[in-house]
Amino acid sequence: MSDSQRFPVAAHALAYLAHKGAYDAAHAAPSAILAASVPTNPVVIRRVTALLAKAGLIATRPGASGGSWLLLRPEEIRLDAVLKAVNGCAHLGSAPAGAKGCPIGEHIPRQVGKVLTLADQAASEALSRITIADLLAENAPALAGLAVHGACTEAVRASGLILA
Template identity: 80%
Template sequence: MSDSQRFPVAAHALAYMAHKGAFSPAQAAPSALLAASVPTNPVVVRRVTALLAKAGLIATRPGATGGSWLLRQPEDIRLDEVLKAVNGCAHIGSPPAGAKGCPISEHIPRQVGKALTAADEAATEALSKITIADLLDENPVSLAAYTPHASCPVAA
């Protein structure tokens, strides 16, 4: 699974568990059910849920009767925590190494690296204001000023 897909899959899975009331082992959401909702392969979901469990956001139980459930309420899970849990960042690229001996190549990669750090910090700050509960709300205050990005598919 690409790094760029871990965060959206994680946010979707957490929102699905919240929607279905998966707050205990008895209500655990199986990876096949989560995968059908995303839609993706159950293996992808299991990899993501393992990261979310390691971060303490969910618990999981393996096996035929297994699944995942939330350990916290959806309004208490911020998206910056989700991003961190899946080892993600707002990765918009990386600077090329540059050519040896070129004064621009020796300077620009460092400065572009700093600009990328600034973008990552801004994304983390924005995500810290959005919760899993907000994703389930029709028009949450935290997202009211935004429209879906033009490159993102939007369900009708």
């Protein structure tokens, strides 16, 4: 799975667990069920849930009767913590190494690196105001006035689902 997909998969999985009331081992959701909801492969889900468990957002139990459940209420899980849990960033790329001896090639990578840091900080700050509960809400104030991201809009249209 690409780095850019870990965050959306993690947010989806956490929202699914909250929606299904998976707050203890007795109500754990198996990776196959989470994978069907995303949709992705259960191995992808297990990789993401391992990161979420390491961050203390969920617990997991392996095996045939295993699965994942939330350790926090959805209103307590902020999306910046989710992004951090899956080692995510704003995914604007990284500055390529410049050509040695070229004044621009030696200068620009440092400057672009600073811009990428600024973008990551802005993304983290924006995500800190949104929770998993907001993702589940029909009209969450934290998401008011926002449009669906262009790439997401195309993916939803291609899937045949209707955008609200």
